[in-house]
Amino acid sequence: MATPVADDLLMICWDAEKGAPAGWTGMSLPYALAGALIVDAINSGAAEVDDERVAATGSDPGDPLLESVLERVNKPRRPPKMSDLVGSVAWESPVDSVRDRLVERQILTEESDKILGLLPRRRHTPRDRSSFEAVGERTRNLLLGAVDPEQVPDHEVLAAVLTEPAGAVDVLFDDRAERKAAKQRLRNSAMTHRWLPRSATQLRMPRWR
Numbered sequence: 067m068a069t070p071v072a073d074d075l076l077m078i079c080w081d082a083e084k085g086a087p088a089g090w091t092g093m094s095l096p097y098a099l100a101g102a103l104i105v106d107a108i109n110s111g112a113a114e115v116d117d118e119r120v121a122a123t124g125s126d127p128g129d130p131l132l133e134s135v136l137e138r139v140n141k142p143r144r145p146p147k148m149s150d151l152v153g154s155v156a157w158e159s160p161v162d163s164v165r166d167r168l169v170e171r172q173i174l175t176e177e178s179d180k181i182l183g184l185l186p187r188r189r190h191t192p193r194d195r196s197s198f199e200a201v202g203e204r205t206r207n208l209l210l211g212a213v214d215p216e217q218v219p220d221h222e223v224l225a226a227v228l229t230e231p232a233g234a235v236d237v238l239f240d241d242r243a244e245r246k247a248a249k250q251r252l253r254n255s256a257m258t259h260r261w262l263p264r265s266a267t268q269l270r271m272p273r274w275r
Contacts, residue, residue, distance in 0.1 A: 068110075070106045070129075070131075071221045071224045072102035072106055074201060074222055074224075074225035075098060075225040075234075076095075076161070076164045077173070078205050078234055080190075080192075083191075084189070085174075085177065085190045088234070089237040094232055095161055095233065096156040096157075096159070097231065098234075099160040100152045101152050101228060102224070102225070103132065103155055104135060104151060104152065105224055106127075106131075106132055107139075109221075110125070110129070111125045113127075113139060118147055119148070131164070135151075138151060138158075139151065141154075169190065172193055173198065174190040174193070175191060175193050176189070176190055177189045201222075204218070205222070205226045206238050206239065209235070209238070209239075209248035209251060210244060229252075230249065230252050
C-alpha cells in the first residue's frame, strides 16, 4: 500500500512538543482527515467517484481504516455523496485512528504522565523529531511554490492540498505574508486529477500552477 495521505496530513497538523493536534486544527481536522481517508480508499482502488458519489469497487483495501470507510460507503441504499461521506467518516474519530496507526508504524510514541501530579495525560510524540518535522517543511515549500509538485510524491501533494480544510495553513506559517501567499495559491488552483486514479476524476482537487 502507498504511503497514506491521512498519515502525512496528521503529521503536518501535529504539535511535536505537545504531542497533540496543533493550533486551531482541532475542530476541522476530523473532517480533513475523513477526506484524506476517502482519497486513500480511492487511491487503493477500493472505491471510486462517479457524479460526486463514492462507490465501492469490491477490491480489498488491505487496511482496517479504509475498511471502515467502505462500511460507510456501503451503508446507504445508494452510493453517498462525497460531502455526506466526509461527515459520516469524521464522526468515527479519525484523529485517534490515524494517530494510533502512526504509533503502530513507530512514527509516534505514546507517553503517559500527570498534570500537576494529579490529572492523567497521554501524549504522542515523534520518535524521530527531525524526520517528523521534515514533512511539514516539505509541505511549506510546496505551498509557497518553492518546489515542482511534479517531482513530489502524490501523497505529499494531496496532504498539502488538504491543509486548508484542516486549518493547518495558519499553523505552518508564522509569517503573515507567507500564510496569505499559501492560501492564495490553493484558492487560485483549478481542477485536475494528475495524482488521482482515472475513476476519481470528478473528485475536486486543486491543481498547482
